[in-house]
Amino acid sequence: MIRNASLVKFESQVYSAMTEAMRRELEVLIATAPESKRLAFxxxxxxxxxxxxxYHSERASGKGAINWMEIHTPRPNQILQYDVLAQPTDNIDAARAMLNKLVVLKLNGGLGTTMGCVGPKSAIEVRSQMTFLDLTVRQIEFLNQTYGCDVPLILMNSFNTTDDTAKIIQKYKSHDVRILTFNQSRYPRFNHESNAPCPNSFDSDKRMWFPPGHGDLYDSFARSGLLQEMLDQGRELMFVSNVDNLGATVDLAILQHILQSASEFVMEVTDKTRADVKGGTLVDHHGCLRLLELAQVPPQHVDEFKSISKFRSFNTNNLWMRLDAVYRVVAERTLELELIVNPKTIPETGEKVVQLETAAGAAIRFFKNGIGLSVPRSRFLPVKGTGDLLLVQSNLYSLSHGAMVLNKNRAVSTLPLIKLGSEFGRVSDYLSRFAQIPDILELDHLTVTGDVNFGSGVTLRGTVIIVATHGQRIDIPNGSILENKIVTGHLRILDH
Incomplete structure (x- = not known):
């Protein structure tokens, strides 16, 4: 026991020395910033x-580790069901009054590199030649025009997306929507072994820096001055969501409920499917709601975390929060969001580095009367890869004022599970392999790998698996109907 205490004390001294060394390095780094940017930097x-x-303190003390025995499924009173919400009023004046208290913030810091695109992910075309950002603007503009209100759209950019986004939003100048932007922080990556910061100057290569996750929005939003500006305008509530979640629209029933409730923070959750087992989930921790991410789970409990028997829902990252409460927790510096340690390797050099990130939803435990809201699956429609793109471009959906509407002829409410191989990973490759997006209204599951191409007028039903072996090619002819089929090798399907 004495040895353990001595070891902890020694580690604390080592980590304290590391922190002081980092402070000295950062002082040198700050001195390289232009005078006009030095204070903000x-x-x-x-x-x-x-x-x-x-990060180092928690490693020394073990404070940041989760005690799995203290984690429980949320109690019924901690998760509100969407279907019990009162329907919004039909009175346009009342709806306008509610909407004029609202701010919509989209997390716009991600690039489209995982889908083979250059620039902000929000600039990828997803439906009817419209991008994520086009659809978002159309949604907000429709609200403003329908109700005669002024709902501002705020974009939180990262240093990776800010320049391109500034150019893109110029085309919305004539639209009936006020677009405001601010940047989240830019933090230095640091070496995994030496703990030395990777950048050596303010202008070091972008690869040396990272945006520290969307949990940074609270401090960055306040630091930008926009939080105070919104409060001065009488805004009370902010709706935050990922820009690539096409289901995250302004819902008047949710807005009405939160404005009339005592909740300062509401997190939308929805039922897990096989595709969502890695998503963060709300848990009860000593009677308080807490967001638990996969990275925080002890290895021996990962399977339990992923199962849908104990944790049946996951965080959609659709978050509603009271602006005065955001101001309070930032001013009082009470936010201590759980760290997500993200190890990376710089491809060009092979250097192993660390990024320290936080999640916006983790703030729920620092707000008063925070609750979860179990919402329909339709409010979670992210496009993370080309398989998701196939869903939203298909006849499963139509567009209504920028919002995705599920085809009423779909017999079940669940969406097909689509898995596309690496040959479809880049948007350009994906588009080149479909002469026309297939009819998937009756599809349950689709797996496609290898050199596969689809003609026009193809219909997919039930479970369809298409695997082209190495060096072979499969062409699905025009007008083909595949229902509960497995196609392998180099087979060709005859035209009907």
């Missing part, structure tokens, strides 16, 4: 230092 480095200090 110093504030960002202060935020990074807090995370870095916690």
């Amino acid at each position: 110093a504030q960002e480095m202060e935020g990074f230092t807090e995370l870095f200090t916690r």
Whole structure:
């Protein structure tokens, strides 16, 4: 026992020395910033230092580790069911009054690199030649025009997306929507072994920096001045969601409920499917709701975390929060969001580095009367890859004022599970392999790998598996109907 205490004390001294060394390195880094940007940069480095200090402190003390025995399924009163919400009023004046208290914030910091695209992910065309951002603007503009209100759209960019986004939003100048932007923080990656920061100057290559997750939105939003500006305008509530979630639209029933309730923070959750087992989930921890991410789960309990028997829902990252409460927790510095340690390797150099990130939903335990809201699956429609793109481009959906509407002829409410191989990974490759998006209204499951191409007028039903072996090619002819079929090798399907 004495030896363990001595070891902990020694590790604490080592980590304290590391923190002091990092502070000295950051002082040198701050001095390289242009004078006009130095204060803001110093504030960002202060935020990074807090995370870095916690990272080493938690490693020394074990404070950040989850005690699995203290984690429980949320109680019924901690998760509100969407279908019990009162229907919104038909009175346009009342709806306008509610909407004028609202701010919509989209998390717009991600690039489209995972889908083989250059620039912000929000600029990828997803439906009817419209991008994620086009659809978002259309949704907000429809609200403003229908109800005669002024719902502002705020974009939280990262240093990776800010320049391109600034150019893109110029085309919305004539639209009936006020678009405001701010940048989340830019933190330095640091070497896994030496703990030395990767950048050596303010202008170091972008690969040396990282945006520290969407949990940074609270401090960055306040630091930008937009939080105070929204409060000064009488705004009360903010709806936050990922820009690539096409289901995250403004819902008047949710808005009405939160404005009339005592909840300062509401997280939308929805039922897990086989595709969602890695998503963060709400748990009860000593009677308080807490967001639990996969990265925080002890290895021996990962299977239990992923199962749908104990944790049946997951975080959609659709978050509603009261602006005065956001102001309070930032001003009082009470937010201590759980760290997500994200190890990376810089491809060009092979250097192993660390990124320290946080999740916006983890803030729920620092707000008063935070609750989960179990919503229909339709409010979670993210496009993370080309399989998701196939869903939203198909006849499963139509567009209504920028919102995706599920085809009423779909017999079941669940969506097909689609798995496309690496040959379909890039958007350009994916598009080249479909002469026309197939009819998938009656599809349950689709797996496609290898050199496979689809003609026009193809219909897929039930479970369809198509596997082209190495060096072979499968062409699905025009007008083909595949129902509960497995196609392998180099087979060709005859025209009907």
